[in-house]
Amino acid sequence: MAIETTFQPKATLGRTAPGNYTLLPKTPAGAIGGIDGTVLEVAMGPHHPSTHGVFRMDVSLDGETVVKLKPVFGYLHRNHEKIAENTTYLGSVPYTDRLDYLCSMTNNWAYALSVERLAGLQVPERAEYIRVITAELTRLVNHCSLIGFLMQDMGAMGTPLMYAFREREKILDLFESLSGSRMMCNYMRFGGCRCELPSGWIEQAKKVVTSFPEFLDHFEALLSENEILLARTQGVGVLSKELAINASITGPMLRASGVNYDIRKVDKYGIYDRFSFRVPLGEHGDVFDRYMMRVLEMRESLKLLEQALAQIPSGPIIDPKAKLRGFRQKPGEAYARIEGPKGELGFYLISDGSPNPYRYRVRPPSLINLTILEDMCLGQTIADAVIILGSVDIVLGEVDR
C-alpha cells in the first residue's frame, strides 16, 4: 500500500517525498506508470471538503470504483475521557457538550442519566418533561442539518443546507433563551436541569413546533421526489440487517436496515412511555432509506413535542437531594444510554468514592456506525463513498473525543 501511516522518506527522482504521499513518476517513463494502470490510491482527508471534519479515508480506486477503503480517525482526539477522570462529576458536564457539538442537549442527558443511575437520584417530573422537549428539539436540529449536509455532499450547492439551517436557527434561539448558549448548552444536571424555563418559552417552542411541518413539506417537495436524488441514493451503500446487528450499528442507520430497535421504546428511559409515537423502519438499508428515516423521525419527534409541550406540569426542576458541588459517590458502577439523534449514546462510570469518576467511558454512536464504512463502500464509486459517509451521520468531535 502506497499510503504510509508512518513517516518513511522515499527517494523519488533524487528528492525526498514527504510521508503519507507518493509522487506519481514523471510522465515519459511508461505513460501511466506508478498508477500501474490499475489502482489509484487517494488519501481523502483529513482536509477534504466533504469528510465532515478532520476524517481521512484512504481509498484505492480502480477508475472511479472503490476497491479498498480504510477509515483513519483520531485527528480530533482531545483526551475527553481522561480529562473527565481528573475532573469532578459536575465539571464534566460542559465537556460532554463538545462531544457531538450539534446535539449538546442529548449528550448532557446521557451523562446526567448515568450519574443519576450511579447515585440513585430521582428526577422531578417537570425536569423530565423539559428533557424530553429539549432532546426532541435536538433531534430536529441534528436530522435537518444532516439532510442538508448530505445534499451538499451530493452537490446541491448548499440550497437544502441553508433551508435546514434557517429552521435550525429557530431552535437554537430557543436553546439560547433557555441556557444562554446556542450550541454548548450545558443545561442538564444530574437530578434535573440547571435553570427554570424563561417566561413565554413554552409558547415560543409551540410556535416553532407548529411551523416545522410546513418546512418539512417544502423540504420533501424539493428532495424526496427529485429524480437525481433517487438515482443517486437508491440501491447505494446497502447495509444488510445481519451486518448492521453484528457491527452494533444503532440509531436511524440500524432502523433503515429494517431492525426495530429504538432505545426510547426499549428502555423507556425518562418518561418516554407516556407519549405515543411510532418508530419508522426502512427496508432496503440504502442511502435513500437512511435519508427517509431522518425525515420520518422528525415528523414523529414533532408529535412527541406537541404532547410534551401540552402536558408539561409545574414543579421543581431539580432533585433537592442532588448535591452538585462536591458530589461524591460510594464505590460502584453504572451505565446509562439514551437514543441520541445518531444512535445509542451511553456513558459508563465507575466510582471509587472520590470526587472524580475512577473510569469514564463514552459509547459514541458516530464512531461505531463509522466502522462499517468499508463494507458499504466497496464496489461503489468515489461519488457514492462521499454520500455514504454523509448518510452515516458522523460528528468528528464524537468520533475522536
Added chain:
Amino acid sequence: MQSLDQIFVTGKQWLLAFLPEALQPVGSILLVIAAIFGVFATLFAVTTILERKILGRIQNRFGPNRVGPFGFFQPAADGIKMLTKEDIVPRDADKIIHFLAPLALIIPVALALSVLPYGRNMVPVEFDAGLLFFFAVGASTELSVFMAGWSSRNKYSLVGAMRGIAQMISYEVPLVLSTVTVIMIVGSLSLVKIVEAQSGFLFGFLPSWHVFTPWGFAGFFLFMIAATAESNRSPFDLPEAESEIIAGYLTEYSGFKYALFFMGEYWGMFAISGLSVTLFLGGWNAPFPFLQFIPSYIWFFTKLVLIIFTFIWLRGTVPRLRLDQLMSFAWKFLLPLALTNIVVAAIWFFSRALQFPGALGLRWIFCAAILAVSYVWLGRGVAQAQRAKRVYQYAE
C-alpha cells in the same frame, strides 16, 4: 431607430475612416477583438456578482453586499485578490503545460465568440461555415482540461480530468446532432443566414423562431442539456465536483491562472448560450413586430442573460449526477432522441409541400407525436421510472 440599431457599425466605420486605406482591415480586426474582450470581460464580471446574488436569494441569504452599492463592486475586489495572490506551481508539475492550460482554454473560447451574430450586421467574423468553426474551436477546449489535469500531478486533478474528458466528448455528440436539424431546415452553416431564416413573423405577429416548431423545441432542449454538460455547470459539474474531488482539474491552480480558467469557463458558457440563442431563439430578432424598435443587440443580450439565469437557477436547485448515470443519460437518452429529432426535422422539411388548409396543424401534431412517443419510450429506460415508490412501515 435605424441609427440606434446600427450605432456600433457606423461607429466602427467612422473610426476606421481615420486610418489610411491599407491599414483599415487590420484596424477593423483590432477593433473587433477589443470589443469582444471588453464586452465579455464586463459580462463575466457582472455574471459572477449576479450569480452569487441570485444563488444567495435562492438559498435565502444575501450574497455579497459589502463592496460598493449592494456589493456590485465585488468582482473588482475579487479581481484584485486574484491578481495579487501567489501563483503556486506544484513542485513536480509539468510546468510548461501547467502554464499553457489556461491559455488553451481562453483562446479557443474567444475564437468561438467571434463568429456569433450579436446584432443586425454585427458579426465580428462572417464566414459561411460559422457553425462548423464554432464546434471545431469549441471542441479544442477539452484539451485544456486534460492538460490541466495531467500536468498538475495531483490525483484529484487526474480524476477530474478523466471525468472531464469523458463527459465533454460524450456530450459533444448530442450537442452537434441537435444542431444538425437547424442546418437541414435552413440549408446553411452560416450563423447569419440562420438568424435571417428566423426573422419575419408567423401570421404577422408570432415569432417564427426555431424553438416554436416541434423539432426546434426538442432540439433546443437537447442542445441546452448538452450545453450544460459542455460548460461543466451543475448538475453536470462532475469534473470539478467540490464534494468529491476538491476542485477536479483546477485543484492545483491559484492566482491569475485560476482566474483565467474561471473566466474561460464563463466565456464558454456565454459562447454556447449565444449559439443556442442564434440557432433556436431567433438570434437578434425581436419576439413581436411592435417591439422591433428596440435595437437588435439588446435582444440578443437579453436572451443570453435569460439563458445564463436559467443556468444559475439550475445550479441552485439540483444535486449532481454520478459519472455512470451521466454517461448513460448521454448515450441512451440524448443521442437516440437527437437522431429521432433529425428524422422529425426531415419530415417537417419535406411536408412543406402539403398546401391544403390545416396542413400546418397536421404537420405539427404528427411531428410532436413522434417526439413525445420517443421521449416517453427512451425516458423509461434511463429514468428507471419503474422504481416503485417506497412505503415505510412503522413499529409502535
